[in-house]
Amino acid sequence: MTDAGQSPLDRVELDAYFALIEVAGLLRHAVEQQLREQGDLSYVQFQLLALLGLDSPTGSERMTDLADGVVYSRSGLTYQAGLLEKAGLVTRAAAADDERAVLVTITDAGRERIARVLPGHVAVIKDLLLKPLSRAQVETLRSVLEPAREHMRSAPPRSARRRRRKEGDD
Amino acid sequence: MTDAGQSPLDRVELDAYFALIEVAGLLRHAVEQQLREQGDLSYVQFQLLALLGLDSPTGSERMTDLADGVVYSRSGLTYQAGLLEKAGLVTRAAAADDERAVLVTITDAGRERIARVLPGHVAVIKDLLLKPLSRAQVETLRSVLEPAREHMRSAPPRSARRRRRKEGDD
DNA sequence: CCAAGGTGCTTCGAATTCGAAGCACTAGAG
DNA sequence: CTCTAGTGCTTCGAATTCGAAGCACCTTGG
Numbered sequence: 001m002t003d004a005g006q007s008p009l010d011r012v013e014l015d016a017y018f019a020l021i022e023v024a025g026l027l028r029h030a031v032e033q034q035l036r037e038q039g040d041l042s043y044v045q046f047q048l049l050a051l052l053g054l055d056s057p058t059g060s061e062r063m064t065d066l067a068d069g070v071v072y073s074r075s076g077l078t079y080q081a082g083l084l085e086k087a088g089l090v091t092r093a094a095a096a097d098d099e100r101a102v103l104v105t106i107t108d109a110g111r112e113r114i115a116r117v118l119p120g121h122v123a124v125i126k127d128l129l130l131k132p133l134s135r136a137q138v139e140t141l142r143s144v145l146e147p148a149r150e151h152m153r154s155a156p157p158r159s160a161r162r163r164r165r166k167e168g169d170d
Numbered sequence: 171m172t173d174a175g176q177s178p179l180d181r182v183e184l185d186a187y188f189a190l191i192e193v194a195g196l197l198r199h200a201v202e203q204q205l206r207e208q209g210d211l212s213y214v215q216f217q218l219l220a221l222l223g224l225d226s227p228t229g230s231e232r233m234t235d236l237a238d239g240v241v242y243s244r245s246g247l248t249y250q251a252g253l254l255e256k257a258g259l260v261t262r263a264a265a266a267d268d269e270r271a272v273l274v275t276i277t278d279a280g281r282e283r284i285a286r287v288l289p290g291h292v293a294v295i296k297d298l299l300l301k302p303l304s305r306a307q308v309e310t311l312r313s314v315l316e317p318a319r320e321h322m323r324s325a326p327p328r329s330a331r332r333r334r335r336k337e338g339d340d
Numbered sequence: 341c342c343a344a345g346g347t348g349c350t351t352c353g354a355a356t357t358c359g360a361a362g363c364a365c366t367a368g369a370g
Numbered sequence: 371c372t373c374t375a376g377t378g379c380t381t382c383g384a385a386t387t388c389g390a391a392g393c394a395c396c397t398t399g400g
Contacts, residue, residue, distance in 0.1 A: 009292055009300075016308050017197075017295055019315035024194030025241050026322040027187075042386075063349060071195050073388050078350055080386085100348040100395045122179055125187055130179075132321035133314065138186050141314045144307045145189035151302035152196040212356075233379060243358050248380055250356085270365045270378040 027129055034124045039117035040087075044070060044080045046117065049089060052106035053114045060105040062095060089113055197299055204294045209287035210257075214240060214250045216287065219259060222276035223284045230275040232265060259283055 009017065028043065035041045041049070047070045052059055055069075067077050081104055084090040089110035095101035130138060179187065198213065205211045211219070217240045222229055225239070237247050251274055254260040259280035265271035300308060 008288070009295065012309050012312055013295075013300060016312035016315065017299060019312055019319050020190075020194050020299070021198060022241060023315050023318050023322060024190050026319075028191060029241075030322075044386085064347085071192060071199075074349070075351080075389075076387055082350095095348095098348080098396075102349065118178075122177075125179065125183070128322055129187060129190070129318055130183060132317040137314045137317075139182050140310055142182055142186035142189055144303065144311045144314070145186065145193050147302040147307075148193050148299055149189050149196075152193060152200075152298055214356085234377085244379070245359075245381080246357055252380095265378095268366075268378080272379065 023129070027125070030128050031121060031124050034120050035117055038120045039113055041113065041117060042080065042083075044072060044076070045084055045089075046114075046121070048077075048080060048084060048104075049106060049110050049114045052090065052104065053111050056106075060103050062101045062103060064101070066104060084110070193299070197295070200298055201291060201294050204290050205287055208290045209283055211283065211287060212250065212253075214242060214246070215254055215259075216284075216291070218247075218250060218254060218274075219276060219280050219284045222260065222274065223281050226276075230273050232271045232273060234271070236274060254280070 008014075032043045035043060035046050039046070048066060051066060051069050052061060063074070063077060063081065066081075067074055070077065072080075081090065081092065081102075084104075085092050087109075089107055091105045091107060092102050093105070095103045133141070202213045205213060205216050209216070218236060221236060221239045222231060233244070233247060233251065236251075237244055240247065242250075251260065251262065251272075254274075255262050257279075259277055261275045261277060262272050263275070265273045303311070
């Protein structure tokens, strides 16, 4: 009785799962539209700019560190960082202490862009996600999701997946 | 320090939002991998098969009704339904009472495929999402997400944007 | 100093997504 | 019956995503 014939999810579990996927999907979709319309940014681009402009004290981060904050693959990050650079919202330069590393830095234009879309972004989240919830429910949501988040981060088949050894992997 | 100039989200709201997006993203990613490996299915394909094989009493649904259950665009649905048909997991035929409508029907092979991937699917959800949560927390999660879900469904800039859906909707 | 392996990022091809536009059929008014 | 609007689905092009493979650099051991 490992898991092959394991009891399916019960009603509550199933509903929680579906609701989670659906709510997040709809929310993300709405946010993406807002960002595209008001700032010509994809969601990932916004995340990157926000990370650099709002979280990072220096406005510079290495690609790898950005990948840790944004859930995507390395290659996807390269792609989006390239777009941001082409748009003049960030610059890329080799790090001084490590020639391999690329230091991504937000520009003034990038900061302006963030400032421009942030109010709309906040409005969407409030309208779609927060509006129908009480203050207590929002807190509850956060407190319930937090353990799951931690758990997933610690056992993640995500982008930070270790590179397999040359040929004889683990 | 995320000041937007208006009334930014406070810490709790922000955390709830980010946790939601991240947890759903990671979970979905993990599920997609499992479905791909064990059943050579995309997430949408699985959703469609599940809807037809597990939810629908007849095993047949119109494209539009499938679109209501799966959060994607009409064109994306066409694409995925085409793949499922090519794989022999569903059939497509014009509806008898409306020549425009396409009736998608799950095949035996489709049901087998569902049965094959379902245990693994359940296992992933339990391992990643449910494991770190208590029974009460799962219930809480569901009950908190439900209002948001309803709210989003009723005011969605979704795929049904330009052209309205069936009829009386809101 | 040199060799071997590890790390950081990019390139490449394939898959999936979306919205807009278009085609086919139905329903309602005259 | 005919015309016009509406509905159901597909086609099309563009954008984004991922993983695998590859290049360049760093680190460690001899």
